[in-house]
Amino acid sequence: MSEKKFASHADLEEKKVSFDKLSENAYAYTAEGDPNTGIVIGDDAVMVIDTQATPIMAQDVIRRIREVTDKPIKYVVMSHYHAVRVLGASAYKPEHIIASHDTYDLICERGEADMKSEIERFPRLFRTVESVPGLTWPTMTFKGEMTLWLGKLEVKIMQVGRGHTKGDTIVWLPQQKILFSGDLVEFGATPYAGDAYFKDWPQTLDALTALKPEKLVPGRGASLTSPEMVKEGIEGTRAFVSELYQAVQDGVATGKDLNSVYKQAMDRLRPKYGQWVIFDHCMPFDVTRAYDEATQHVDPRIWTAQRDKEMWHALEG
Template sequence: MSQKAFASQGDLEEKKVSFVKLADNAYAYTAEGDPNAGVIIGDDSVMVIDTLATPVMAQGLIDCIRSVTDKPIRHIVLTHYHAVRVLGAAAYGAETIIASQGTYELIRERGEADMMSEYGRFPRLFRSFESVPGLTWPNLVFENRMTLWLGKTEVRIMHLGRGHTKGDTVVWLPREKVLFAGDLVEYASALYTGDAYLGDWPQTLENLRALGAEKLVPGRGEALQNAAEVNAALDGTKAFIDALFGSAQAAVAAGKSLNETYKATYAAMQPRFGNWVIFDHCMPFDVTRAYDEASGIRDPRVWTAERDTQMWAALEG
Protein backbone atom coordinates (compact mmCIF):
# COMPACT_ATOMS: atom_id res chain seq x y z
CA MET A 1 0.00 0.00 0.00
CA SER A 2 1.32 3.43 -0.91
CA GLN A 3 1.21 6.19 1.68
CA LYS A 4 -2.17 7.90 1.83
CA ALA A 5 -3.24 11.40 2.84
CA PHE A 6 -4.32 11.42 6.49
CA ALA A 7 -7.89 10.24 6.92
CA SER A 8 -10.03 12.29 4.48
CA GLN A 9 -7.96 15.46 4.27
CA GLY A 10 -7.57 14.80 0.55
CA ASP A 11 -11.34 14.51 -0.02
CA LEU A 12 -12.28 17.93 -1.33
CA GLU A 13 -15.05 17.13 -3.82
CA GLU A 14 -18.47 18.52 -2.94
CA LYS A 15 -21.30 16.00 -3.16
CA LYS A 16 -24.70 16.29 -4.79
CA VAL A 17 -27.49 16.53 -2.21
CA SER A 18 -30.77 14.63 -2.56
CA PHE A 19 -33.93 15.24 -0.54
CA VAL A 20 -35.99 12.09 -0.94
CA LYS A 21 -39.62 11.66 0.07
CA LEU A 22 -40.15 8.34 1.86
CA ALA A 23 -43.71 8.91 3.07
CA ASP A 24 -46.11 11.85 3.21
CA ASN A 25 -44.42 12.91 6.46
CA ALA A 26 -40.85 11.55 6.13
CA TYR A 27 -37.81 12.56 4.11
CA ALA A 28 -34.16 11.54 3.74
CA TYR A 29 -31.35 14.06 3.20
CA THR A 30 -28.44 12.26 1.49
CA ALA A 31 -25.27 13.37 -0.24
CA GLU A 32 -23.45 10.64 -2.19
CA GLY A 33 -21.89 8.98 0.85
CA ASP A 34 -21.56 12.03 3.08
CA PRO A 35 -23.46 11.85 6.40
CA ASN A 36 -27.23 11.60 6.03
CA ALA A 37 -30.03 13.22 8.02
CA GLY A 38 -33.74 12.60 8.34
CA VAL A 39 -36.88 14.73 8.59
CA ILE A 40 -40.31 13.94 10.03
CA ILE A 41 -43.15 16.43 9.52
CA GLY A 42 -45.84 16.29 12.18
CA ASP A 43 -49.15 18.08 12.37
CA ASP A 44 -47.69 21.20 13.96
CA SER A 45 -43.92 20.80 13.97
CA VAL A 46 -40.86 19.17 12.39
CA MET A 47 -38.32 16.71 13.80
CA VAL A 48 -34.78 16.53 12.41
CA ILE A 49 -32.69 13.38 12.90
CA ASP A 50 -29.00 14.36 12.97
CA THR A 51 -28.01 17.91 12.20
CA LEU A 52 -24.92 17.99 9.93
CA ALA A 53 -21.58 19.18 11.22
CA THR A 54 -21.87 22.96 11.45
CA PRO A 55 -24.69 25.53 11.62
CA VAL A 56 -23.65 26.92 8.24
CA MET A 57 -23.81 23.48 6.62
CA ALA A 58 -27.15 22.81 8.32
CA GLN A 59 -28.68 25.63 6.31
CA GLY A 60 -28.76 23.36 3.27
CA LEU A 61 -31.01 20.90 5.12
CA ILE A 62 -33.14 23.73 6.47
CA ASP A 63 -33.63 25.00 2.92
CA CYS A 64 -34.83 21.53 1.88
CA ILE A 65 -37.27 21.43 4.79
CA ARG A 66 -38.60 24.87 3.87
CA SER A 67 -39.23 23.64 0.32
CA VAL A 68 -41.93 21.30 1.69
CA THR A 69 -43.21 22.91 4.92
CA ASP A 70 -43.17 26.12 6.91
CA LYS A 71 -43.86 24.37 10.24
CA PRO A 72 -41.38 25.14 13.02
CA ILE A 73 -38.47 22.76 13.65
CA ARG A 74 -39.07 21.91 17.30
CA HIS A 75 -37.30 18.59 17.83
CA ILE A 76 -33.84 17.18 17.10
CA VAL A 77 -32.81 13.57 17.68
CA LEU A 78 -29.12 12.67 17.89
CA THR A 79 -28.49 9.13 16.64
CA HIS A 80 -25.11 9.20 18.42
CA TYR A 81 -22.51 11.62 19.69
CA HIS A 82 -20.09 12.06 16.78
CA ALA A 83 -19.36 15.69 15.93
CA VAL A 84 -20.26 15.35 12.26
CA ARG A 85 -23.79 14.39 13.34
CA VAL A 86 -24.47 16.89 16.11
CA LEU A 87 -22.55 20.17 15.87
CA GLY A 88 -24.97 21.84 13.45
CA ALA A 89 -27.80 21.76 16.00
CA ALA A 90 -27.70 25.46 16.84
CA ALA A 91 -29.02 26.37 13.37
CA TYR A 92 -32.48 24.87 13.85
CA GLY A 93 -33.78 26.75 16.87
CA ALA A 94 -35.24 23.50 18.23
CA GLU A 95 -36.86 23.38 21.65
CA THR A 96 -35.96 19.77 22.34
CA ILE A 97 -32.71 17.91 21.65
CA ILE A 98 -33.17 14.20 22.35
CA ALA A 99 -30.42 11.64 22.97
CA SER A 100 -29.95 8.33 24.70
CA GLN A 101 -28.30 8.08 28.09
CA GLY A 102 -25.29 6.45 26.46
CA THR A 103 -24.93 9.31 23.98
CA TYR A 104 -25.17 11.88 26.76
CA GLU A 105 -22.43 10.08 28.68
CA LEU A 106 -20.17 9.98 25.62
CA ILE A 107 -20.63 13.71 24.96
CA ARG A 108 -19.68 14.41 28.56
CA GLU A 109 -16.73 12.04 28.53
CA ARG A 110 -15.20 12.63 25.10
CA GLY A 111 -17.24 15.16 23.13
CA GLU A 112 -14.53 17.83 23.12
CA ALA A 113 -11.81 15.39 22.04
CA ASP A 114 -14.07 13.96 19.34
CA MET A 115 -14.91 17.40 17.96
CA MET A 116 -11.27 18.27 17.35
CA SER A 117 -10.42 14.78 16.17
CA GLU A 118 -13.17 14.69 13.53
CA TYR A 119 -12.45 18.21 12.33
CA GLY A 120 -8.85 17.21 11.68
CA ARG A 121 -9.83 14.03 9.88
CA PHE A 122 -12.43 15.38 7.46
CA PRO A 123 -12.25 19.18 7.11
CA ARG A 124 -14.64 19.32 4.11
CA LEU A 125 -17.49 18.13 6.30
CA PHE A 126 -16.89 20.97 8.78
CA ARG A 127 -17.24 23.96 6.47
CA SER A 128 -17.39 27.21 8.48
CA PHE A 129 -16.26 25.38 11.61
CA GLU A 130 -16.09 28.76 13.34
CA SER A 131 -19.91 28.84 13.29
CA VAL A 132 -20.07 25.97 15.82
CA PRO A 133 -20.90 27.52 19.22
CA GLY A 134 -19.62 24.52 21.19
CA LEU A 135 -20.73 21.01 22.04
CA THR A 136 -24.36 20.07 21.44
CA TRP A 137 -26.04 18.98 24.66
CA PRO A 138 -29.36 17.10 24.78
CA ASN A 139 -32.07 18.47 27.06
CA LEU A 140 -34.19 15.31 26.94
CA VAL A 141 -32.40 12.03 27.71
CA PHE A 142 -33.96 8.55 27.63
CA GLU A 143 -32.66 5.16 28.76
CA ASN A 144 -33.91 2.61 26.22
CA ARG A 145 -36.96 3.96 24.39
CA MET A 146 -39.51 6.73 24.30
CA THR A 147 -42.50 7.62 22.16
CA LEU A 148 -43.28 11.10 20.91
CA TRP A 149 -46.48 12.02 19.11
CA LEU A 150 -46.20 14.77 16.51
CA GLY A 151 -49.95 15.19 16.33
CA LYS A 152 -51.19 11.98 14.70
CA THR A 153 -47.69 10.75 13.83
CA GLU A 154 -46.23 8.22 16.26
CA VAL A 155 -42.44 8.47 16.56
CA ARG A 156 -40.59 5.77 18.48
CA ILE A 157 -37.06 6.72 19.56
CA MET A 158 -35.10 3.66 20.66
CA HIS A 159 -31.75 2.34 21.79
CA LEU A 160 -31.83 -1.27 20.57
CA GLY A 161 -28.27 -2.22 21.45
CA ARG A 162 -24.67 -1.14 21.09
CA GLY A 163 -22.89 -1.11 17.76
CA HIS A 164 -21.37 1.98 16.16
CA THR A 165 -21.23 3.47 19.69
CA LYS A 166 -22.66 2.53 23.06
CA GLY A 167 -25.49 5.06 22.68
CA ASP A 168 -26.83 4.36 19.19
CA THR A 169 -30.38 5.59 18.66
CA VAL A 170 -32.84 4.78 15.89
CA VAL A 171 -36.08 6.58 15.02
CA TRP A 172 -38.98 4.39 13.88
CA LEU A 173 -42.26 5.34 12.30
CA PRO A 174 -44.35 2.19 12.86
CA ARG A 175 -47.33 3.20 10.74
CA GLU A 176 -45.18 4.26 7.78
CA LYS A 177 -42.56 1.50 8.38
CA VAL A 178 -39.74 4.02 7.92
CA LEU A 179 -36.55 3.58 9.97
CA PHE A 180 -33.84 6.20 10.50
CA ALA A 181 -30.87 4.03 11.53
CA GLY A 182 -27.95 6.42 11.93
CA ASP A 183 -24.53 4.83 11.52
CA LEU A 184 -25.73 1.45 12.77
CA VAL A 185 -26.45 0.75 9.10
CA GLU A 186 -24.45 1.90 6.07
CA TYR A 187 -25.14 1.33 2.39
CA ALA A 188 -22.20 1.01 -0.01
CA SER A 189 -20.15 2.95 2.52
CA ALA A 190 -17.43 1.65 4.81
CA LEU A 191 -18.30 1.43 8.48
CA TYR A 192 -16.38 3.64 10.89
CA THR A 193 -15.85 1.42 13.94
CA GLY A 194 -13.36 3.39 16.00
CA ASP A 195 -15.88 3.71 18.87
CA ALA A 196 -17.70 0.46 18.22
CA TYR A 197 -18.76 -2.62 20.14
CA LEU A 198 -18.09 -5.11 17.37
CA GLY A 199 -19.18 -8.14 19.36
CA ASP A 200 -22.60 -6.58 20.04
CA TRP A 201 -23.25 -4.95 16.67
CA PRO A 202 -24.56 -8.00 14.71
CA GLN A 203 -27.27 -8.68 17.29
CA THR A 204 -28.25 -5.01 17.27
CA LEU A 205 -28.69 -5.25 13.50
CA GLU A 206 -31.02 -8.21 13.99
CA ASN A 207 -32.99 -6.13 16.50
CA LEU A 208 -33.39 -3.52 13.78
CA ARG A 209 -34.34 -6.15 11.20
CA ALA A 210 -37.11 -7.41 13.49
CA LEU A 211 -38.90 -4.06 13.16
CA GLY A 212 -39.79 -4.95 9.58
CA ALA A 213 -38.81 -1.64 8.01
CA GLU A 214 -39.85 -1.13 4.40
CA LYS A 215 -37.78 2.04 4.02
CA LEU A 216 -34.55 2.93 5.80
CA VAL A 217 -32.23 5.92 5.99
CA PRO A 218 -28.68 4.68 6.66
CA GLY A 219 -25.93 6.80 8.14
CA ARG A 220 -24.29 7.05 4.72
CA GLY A 221 -25.48 6.01 1.30
CA GLU A 222 -28.76 6.18 -0.58
CA ALA A 223 -32.11 5.96 1.18
CA LEU A 224 -33.44 2.43 0.86
CA GLN A 225 -36.88 2.20 -0.69
CA ASN A 226 -38.15 -1.34 -0.11
CA ALA A 227 -37.75 -4.31 2.23
CA ALA A 228 -35.30 -6.09 -0.09
CA GLU A 229 -32.99 -3.06 -0.14
CA VAL A 230 -33.31 -2.70 3.65
CA ASN A 231 -32.27 -6.31 4.19
CA ALA A 232 -29.40 -5.98 1.71
CA ALA A 233 -28.07 -2.98 3.65
CA LEU A 234 -28.36 -4.86 6.96
CA ASP A 235 -26.59 -7.86 5.42
CA GLY A 236 -23.83 -5.71 3.92
CA THR A 237 -23.24 -3.93 7.22
CA LYS A 238 -23.04 -7.26 9.05
CA ALA A 239 -20.66 -8.69 6.45
CA PHE A 240 -18.27 -5.78 6.95
CA ILE A 241 -18.33 -6.25 10.74
CA ASP A 242 -17.83 -10.01 10.48
CA ALA A 243 -14.88 -9.63 8.12
CA LEU A 244 -13.22 -6.94 10.21
CA PHE A 245 -13.68 -8.47 13.66
CA GLY A 246 -13.06 -12.01 12.47
CA SER A 247 -9.73 -11.01 10.97
CA ALA A 248 -8.70 -9.16 14.12
CA GLN A 249 -9.69 -12.05 16.37
CA ALA A 250 -7.68 -14.51 14.27
CA ALA A 251 -4.67 -12.20 14.25
CA VAL A 252 -4.72 -11.67 18.01
CA ALA A 253 -5.07 -15.42 18.56
CA ALA A 254 -2.01 -15.92 16.35
CA GLY A 255 -0.01 -13.35 18.31
CA LYS A 256 0.26 -10.85 15.45
CA SER A 257 1.06 -7.18 16.03
CA LEU A 258 -1.37 -4.37 15.27
CA ASN A 259 0.62 -3.48 12.17
CA GLU A 260 0.56 -7.07 10.90
CA THR A 261 -3.16 -7.26 11.66
CA TYR A 262 -3.82 -4.09 9.74
CA LYS A 263 -2.00 -5.25 6.62
CA ALA A 264 -3.69 -8.65 6.65
CA THR A 265 -7.16 -7.24 7.32
CA TYR A 266 -6.86 -4.55 4.67
CA ALA A 267 -5.74 -7.12 2.10
CA ALA A 268 -8.60 -9.47 3.01
CA MET A 269 -11.34 -6.81 2.93
CA GLN A 270 -10.22 -4.62 0.03
CA PRO A 271 -11.52 -6.85 -2.78
CA ARG A 272 -15.10 -6.77 -1.49
CA PHE A 273 -15.29 -3.43 0.31
CA GLY A 274 -12.52 -1.32 -1.18
CA ASN A 275 -14.86 0.60 -3.48
CA TRP A 276 -17.17 1.58 -0.61
CA VAL A 277 -17.08 5.27 0.33
CA ILE A 278 -14.38 6.24 2.91
CA PHE A 279 -12.90 2.71 3.01
CA ASP A 280 -9.30 3.94 3.15
CA HIS A 281 -10.24 6.58 5.72
CA CYS A 282 -11.90 4.10 8.05
CA MET A 283 -9.66 1.07 7.95
CA PRO A 284 -6.80 2.23 10.22
CA PHE A 285 -9.28 3.36 12.88
CA ASP A 286 -11.40 0.24 12.38
CA VAL A 287 -8.59 -2.26 12.70
CA THR A 288 -7.18 -0.45 15.73
CA ARG A 289 -10.50 -0.76 17.55
CA ALA A 290 -11.05 -4.35 16.37
CA TYR A 291 -7.57 -5.30 17.59
CA ASP A 292 -8.29 -3.67 20.96
CA GLU A 293 -11.63 -5.43 21.38
CA ALA A 294 -10.19 -8.78 20.31
CA SER A 295 -7.43 -8.21 22.88
CA GLY A 296 -9.98 -7.75 25.67
CA ILE A 297 -10.25 -3.93 25.77
CA ARG A 298 -14.02 -3.80 26.28
CA ASP A 299 -14.70 -0.08 25.94
CA PRO A 300 -13.27 2.01 23.08
CA ARG A 301 -10.36 4.26 23.96
CA VAL A 302 -10.81 8.00 23.42
CA TRP A 303 -9.61 9.28 20.08
CA THR A 304 -7.80 12.61 20.16
CA ALA A 305 -6.25 14.56 17.32
CA GLU A 306 -2.82 13.55 18.61
CA ARG A 307 -3.73 9.87 18.87
CA ASP A 308 -5.23 9.98 15.37
CA THR A 309 -2.02 11.16 13.75
CA GLN A 310 0.18 8.81 15.77
CA MET A 311 -1.96 5.83 14.78
CA TRP A 312 -2.05 6.85 11.12
CA ALA A 313 1.74 7.24 11.02
CA ALA A 314 2.20 3.82 12.61
CA LEU A 315 -0.12 2.03 10.16
CA GLU A 316 0.07 4.10 6.98
CA GLY A 317 3.35 6.00 7.35
Protein backbone atom coordinates (compact mmCIF):
# COMPACT_ATOMS: atom_id res chain seq x y z
CA MET A 1 0.00 0.00 0.00
CA SER A 2 1.51 3.33 -1.00
CA GLU A 3 1.63 6.17 1.52
CA LYS A 4 -1.30 8.56 1.31
CA LYS A 5 -0.21 11.92 -0.13
CA PHE A 6 0.67 14.45 2.57
CA ALA A 7 -2.11 16.74 3.74
CA SER A 8 -3.92 18.39 0.80
CA HIS A 9 -1.31 17.52 -1.84
CA ALA A 10 -3.84 15.39 -3.71
CA ASP A 11 -6.33 18.28 -3.73
CA LEU A 12 -5.61 19.99 -7.04
CA GLU A 13 -9.03 20.61 -8.54
CA GLU A 14 -10.17 24.22 -9.00
CA LYS A 15 -13.24 25.15 -6.96
CA LYS A 16 -16.27 27.02 -8.24
CA VAL A 17 -16.69 30.38 -6.51
CA SER A 18 -20.04 31.75 -5.30
CA PHE A 19 -20.61 35.36 -4.29
CA ASP A 20 -23.81 35.40 -2.25
CA LYS A 21 -25.79 38.48 -1.28
CA LEU A 22 -27.19 37.95 2.23
CA SER A 23 -28.54 41.50 2.69
CA GLU A 24 -27.94 45.03 1.39
CA ASN A 25 -24.84 45.03 3.60
CA ALA A 26 -23.56 41.47 3.73
CA TYR A 27 -21.98 39.17 1.15
CA ALA A 28 -20.18 35.84 1.28
CA TYR A 29 -17.37 34.63 -0.99
CA THR A 30 -17.43 30.83 -0.87
CA ALA A 31 -15.72 28.14 -2.94
CA GLU A 32 -16.95 24.58 -2.40
CA GLY A 33 -15.24 24.04 0.94
CA ASP A 34 -12.21 26.26 0.41
CA PRO A 35 -11.75 29.02 3.04
CA ASN A 36 -14.54 31.61 2.89
CA THR A 37 -14.35 35.41 3.01
CA GLY A 38 -17.10 37.61 4.43
CA ILE A 39 -17.85 41.13 3.22
CA VAL A 40 -19.74 43.87 5.08
CA ILE A 41 -20.61 47.05 3.18
CA GLY A 42 -21.43 50.00 5.43
CA ASP A 43 -22.57 53.53 4.57
CA ASP A 44 -19.05 54.72 3.82
CA ALA A 45 -16.64 51.77 3.98
CA VAL A 46 -16.20 48.05 3.42
CA MET A 47 -15.02 45.40 5.87
CA VAL A 48 -13.50 42.08 4.78
CA ILE A 49 -13.55 39.12 7.17
CA ASP A 50 -10.72 36.65 6.41
CA THR A 51 -8.64 37.47 3.38
CA GLN A 52 -7.85 34.31 1.37
CA ALA A 53 -4.42 32.68 1.44
CA THR A 54 -2.47 35.04 -0.84
CA PRO A 55 -2.79 38.56 -2.26
CA ILE A 56 -3.27 37.05 -5.73
CA MET A 57 -6.24 35.00 -4.51
CA ALA A 58 -7.57 38.08 -2.72
CA GLN A 59 -7.73 39.91 -6.06
CA ASP A 60 -10.70 37.74 -7.05
CA VAL A 61 -12.55 38.81 -3.90
CA ILE A 62 -11.75 42.48 -4.62
CA ARG A 63 -13.00 42.12 -8.19
CA ARG A 64 -16.35 40.84 -6.91
CA ILE A 65 -16.61 43.55 -4.24
CA ARG A 66 -16.04 46.12 -6.98
CA GLU A 67 -19.00 44.71 -8.92
CA VAL A 68 -21.31 45.77 -6.07
CA THR A 69 -19.67 48.84 -4.48
CA ASP A 70 -16.93 51.40 -5.03
CA LYS A 71 -16.63 52.25 -1.31
CA PRO A 72 -13.11 51.95 0.12
CA ILE A 73 -12.09 48.69 1.84
CA LYS A 74 -11.01 50.15 5.18
CA TYR A 75 -11.13 47.17 7.51
CA VAL A 76 -9.86 43.60 7.53
CA VAL A 77 -10.94 41.34 10.40
CA MET A 78 -8.98 38.17 11.18
CA SER A 79 -11.27 35.48 12.59
CA HIS A 80 -8.06 33.78 13.82
CA TYR A 81 -4.36 33.54 12.96
CA HIS A 82 -4.16 30.67 10.43
CA ALA A 83 -2.14 31.54 7.33
CA VAL A 84 -4.76 30.36 4.87
CA ARG A 85 -7.10 33.00 6.37
CA VAL A 86 -4.85 36.02 6.67
CA LEU A 87 -1.88 36.08 4.30
CA GLY A 88 -3.89 37.76 1.51
CA ALA A 89 -4.48 40.87 3.66
CA SER A 90 -2.01 43.18 1.91
CA ALA A 91 -4.05 43.11 -1.33
CA TYR A 92 -6.90 45.08 0.27
CA LYS A 93 -4.61 47.91 1.47
CA PRO A 94 -6.80 48.32 4.56
CA GLU A 95 -6.53 51.20 7.02
CA HIS A 96 -6.99 48.76 9.89
CA ILE A 97 -6.46 45.05 10.49
CA ILE A 98 -8.47 43.94 13.52
CA ALA A 99 -7.85 40.83 15.64
CA SER A 100 -8.48 39.64 19.16
CA HIS A 101 -5.57 40.14 21.53
CA ASP A 102 -5.39 36.35 21.89
CA THR A 103 -4.90 36.08 18.13
CA TYR A 104 -2.13 38.70 18.32
CA ASP A 105 -0.41 36.60 21.01
CA LEU A 106 -0.68 33.49 18.84
CA ILE A 107 0.88 35.27 15.85
CA CYS A 108 3.80 36.32 18.09
CA GLU A 109 4.18 32.80 19.45
CA ARG A 110 3.57 30.63 16.38
CA GLY A 111 2.73 32.74 13.32
CA GLU A 112 6.02 32.06 11.57
CA ALA A 113 5.90 28.29 12.20
CA ASP A 114 2.24 28.16 11.16
CA MET A 115 2.91 30.02 7.91
CA LYS A 116 5.64 27.56 6.86
CA SER A 117 3.53 24.60 7.93
CA GLU A 118 0.36 25.69 6.06
CA ILE A 119 2.24 26.56 2.86
CA GLU A 120 3.48 22.96 2.82
CA ARG A 121 0.02 21.55 3.55
CA PHE A 122 -1.96 23.44 0.87
CA PRO A 123 -0.03 23.72 -2.40
CA ARG A 124 -3.12 24.67 -4.43
CA LEU A 125 -4.08 27.55 -2.14
CA PHE A 126 -0.51 28.83 -1.86
CA ARG A 127 0.62 28.39 -5.44
CA THR A 128 1.11 32.19 -5.71
CA VAL A 129 2.93 32.28 -2.38
CA GLU A 130 5.58 34.64 -3.74
CA SER A 131 2.92 37.39 -3.58
CA VAL A 132 2.77 37.12 0.25
CA PRO A 133 4.89 39.89 1.83
CA GLY A 134 5.15 38.11 5.20
CA LEU A 135 3.03 37.65 8.29
CA THR A 136 -0.15 39.73 8.65
CA TRP A 137 -0.06 41.82 11.84
CA PRO A 138 -3.11 43.50 13.34
CA THR A 139 -3.11 47.28 13.73
CA MET A 140 -5.91 47.07 16.30
CA THR A 141 -6.66 44.40 18.93
CA PHE A 142 -9.53 43.98 21.38
CA LYS A 143 -10.52 41.82 24.32
CA GLY A 144 -14.02 40.41 24.53
CA GLU A 145 -15.97 42.66 22.22
CA MET A 146 -15.77 45.85 20.17
CA THR A 147 -18.31 47.70 18.06
CA LEU A 148 -17.64 49.50 14.80
CA TRP A 149 -20.24 51.77 13.29
CA LEU A 150 -20.05 51.76 9.50
CA GLY A 151 -22.31 54.80 9.32
CA LYS A 152 -25.63 53.57 10.73
CA LEU A 153 -24.68 49.89 10.46
CA GLU A 154 -23.68 48.34 13.78
CA VAL A 155 -20.90 45.75 13.45
CA LYS A 156 -20.00 43.78 16.56
CA ILE A 157 -16.61 42.03 16.60
CA MET A 158 -16.66 39.47 19.39
CA GLN A 159 -14.87 36.65 21.13
CA VAL A 160 -17.46 34.31 22.61
CA GLY A 161 -15.16 31.45 23.60
CA ARG A 162 -12.37 29.15 22.48
CA GLY A 163 -12.95 26.45 19.90
CA HIS A 164 -11.06 26.27 16.62
CA THR A 165 -8.29 28.35 18.28
CA LYS A 166 -7.80 30.39 21.45
CA GLY A 167 -8.38 33.63 19.55
CA ASP A 168 -11.58 32.86 17.60
CA THR A 169 -13.41 36.02 16.57
CA ILE A 170 -16.89 36.39 15.09
CA VAL A 171 -18.49 39.32 13.29
CA TRP A 172 -22.16 39.92 14.11
CA LEU A 173 -24.63 42.27 12.45
CA PRO A 174 -27.30 42.54 15.18
CA GLN A 175 -29.73 44.64 13.11
CA GLN A 176 -29.85 41.92 10.43
CA LYS A 177 -29.07 38.84 12.54
CA ILE A 178 -26.22 37.84 10.20
CA LEU A 179 -23.20 36.05 11.67
CA PHE A 180 -19.72 35.48 10.24
CA SER A 181 -18.43 32.60 12.38
CA GLY A 182 -14.96 31.94 11.02
CA ASP A 183 -13.93 28.30 11.53
CA LEU A 184 -16.04 27.88 14.66
CA VAL A 185 -18.69 26.57 12.25
CA GLU A 186 -18.17 24.57 9.05
CA PHE A 187 -20.78 23.26 6.64
CA GLY A 188 -20.18 20.07 4.71
CA ALA A 189 -16.48 20.57 5.40
CA THR A 190 -14.44 18.85 8.07
CA PRO A 191 -13.48 21.10 10.99
CA TYR A 192 -9.71 21.43 11.28
CA ALA A 193 -8.95 21.03 14.98
CA GLY A 194 -5.15 20.87 15.15
CA ASP A 195 -5.08 24.04 17.31
CA ALA A 196 -8.45 23.52 18.97
CA TYR A 197 -9.90 23.39 22.46
CA PHE A 198 -12.22 20.40 22.23
CA LYS A 199 -13.59 20.82 25.77
CA ASP A 200 -14.60 24.45 25.12
CA TRP A 201 -15.86 24.28 21.53
CA PRO A 202 -19.42 23.00 22.25
CA GLN A 203 -20.08 25.81 24.79
CA THR A 204 -18.78 28.35 22.31
CA LEU A 205 -21.29 27.00 19.78
CA ASP A 206 -24.00 27.48 22.45
CA ALA A 207 -23.00 31.15 22.60
CA LEU A 208 -23.42 31.42 18.81
CA THR A 209 -26.86 29.78 19.00
CA ALA A 210 -27.87 32.23 21.75
CA LEU A 211 -27.44 35.13 19.29
CA LYS A 212 -30.26 33.56 17.21
CA PRO A 213 -28.57 34.17 13.85
CA GLU A 214 -30.88 33.94 10.83
CA LYS A 215 -28.01 33.72 8.35
CA LEU A 216 -24.45 32.52 8.88
CA VAL A 217 -21.25 32.48 6.84
CA PRO A 218 -19.18 29.49 8.02
CA GLY A 219 -15.41 29.19 7.72
CA ARG A 220 -15.80 26.63 4.95
CA GLY A 221 -18.84 25.51 3.01
CA ALA A 222 -21.93 27.18 1.58
CA SER A 223 -23.60 30.25 3.09
CA LEU A 224 -26.37 29.28 5.52
CA THR A 225 -29.31 31.43 4.47
CA SER A 226 -32.13 30.38 6.82
CA PRO A 227 -32.45 29.70 10.58
CA GLU A 228 -32.90 25.99 9.73
CA MET A 229 -29.63 25.89 7.77
CA VAL A 230 -27.84 27.83 10.51
CA LYS A 231 -28.98 25.25 13.06
CA GLU A 232 -27.83 22.43 10.78
CA GLY A 233 -24.38 24.02 10.39
CA ILE A 234 -23.88 24.62 14.10
CA GLU A 235 -25.22 21.20 15.14
CA GLY A 236 -23.18 19.40 12.46
CA THR A 237 -20.00 21.06 13.68
CA ARG A 238 -20.89 20.29 17.30
CA ALA A 239 -21.56 16.63 16.48
CA PHE A 240 -18.23 16.20 14.68
CA VAL A 241 -16.17 17.87 17.41
CA SER A 242 -17.97 16.01 20.23
CA GLU A 243 -17.90 12.60 18.57
CA LEU A 244 -14.24 12.89 17.66
CA TYR A 245 -13.25 13.93 21.17
CA GLN A 246 -15.37 11.14 22.67
CA ALA A 247 -13.73 8.57 20.38
CA VAL A 248 -10.28 9.77 21.45
CA GLN A 249 -11.19 9.86 25.16
CA ASP A 250 -12.53 6.29 24.89
CA GLY A 251 -9.21 5.15 23.38
CA VAL A 252 -7.13 6.99 25.98
CA ALA A 253 -9.23 5.52 28.81
CA THR A 254 -8.33 2.01 27.67
CA GLY A 255 -4.61 2.87 27.44
CA LYS A 256 -4.36 2.90 23.63
CA ASP A 257 -1.49 4.74 21.94
CA LEU A 258 -2.01 7.53 19.42
CA ASN A 259 -1.83 5.23 16.39
CA SER A 260 -4.51 2.88 17.72
CA VAL A 261 -6.68 5.81 18.80
CA TYR A 262 -6.34 7.31 15.30
CA LYS A 263 -7.47 4.09 13.60
CA GLN A 264 -10.38 3.76 16.00
CA ALA A 265 -11.47 7.39 15.48
CA MET A 266 -11.24 7.05 11.69
CA ASP A 267 -13.37 3.91 11.77
CA ARG A 268 -15.93 5.58 13.98
CA LEU A 269 -16.22 8.90 12.12
CA ARG A 270 -15.70 7.98 8.48
CA PRO A 271 -19.20 6.53 7.86
CA LYS A 272 -20.88 9.79 8.92
CA TYR A 273 -18.30 12.44 7.95
CA GLY A 274 -16.00 10.83 5.38
CA GLN A 275 -17.67 12.64 2.47
CA TRP A 276 -17.08 16.08 4.04
CA VAL A 277 -14.44 18.21 2.29
CA ILE A 278 -10.84 17.73 3.58
CA PHE A 279 -11.78 14.82 5.91
CA ASP A 280 -8.60 12.85 5.13
CA HIS A 281 -6.51 16.01 5.42
CA CYS A 282 -7.89 17.09 8.82
CA MET A 283 -8.26 13.85 10.73
CA PRO A 284 -4.56 13.18 11.50
CA PHE A 285 -4.17 16.73 12.87
CA ASP A 286 -7.53 16.62 14.70
CA VAL A 287 -6.94 13.28 16.41
CA THR A 288 -3.39 14.26 17.39
CA ARG A 289 -4.64 17.44 19.05
CA ALA A 290 -7.57 15.62 20.73
CA TYR A 291 -5.14 12.98 22.05
CA ASP A 292 -2.89 15.75 23.38
CA GLU A 293 -5.81 17.49 25.11
CA ALA A 294 -7.11 14.23 26.57
CA THR A 295 -3.65 13.34 27.95
CA GLN A 296 -1.18 16.03 28.98
CA HIS A 297 -1.32 19.12 26.74
CA VAL A 298 -4.00 21.58 27.79
CA ASP A 299 -2.85 24.07 25.13
CA PRO A 300 -2.17 23.12 21.50
CA ARG A 301 1.45 22.40 20.66
CA ILE A 302 2.95 24.39 17.79
CA TRP A 303 2.78 22.74 14.37
CA THR A 304 5.97 23.14 12.38
CA ALA A 305 6.48 21.87 8.84
CA GLN A 306 8.74 19.20 10.35
CA ARG A 307 6.23 18.14 13.02
CA ASP A 308 3.48 17.97 10.35
CA LYS A 309 5.47 15.50 8.28
CA GLU A 310 6.55 13.36 11.22
CA MET A 311 2.95 13.13 12.46
CA TRP A 312 1.66 12.32 8.97
CA HIS A 313 4.23 9.62 8.47
CA ALA A 314 3.49 8.07 11.88
CA LEU A 315 -0.28 7.95 11.28
CA GLU A 316 -0.60 7.60 7.50
CA GLY A 317 2.80 6.22 6.43
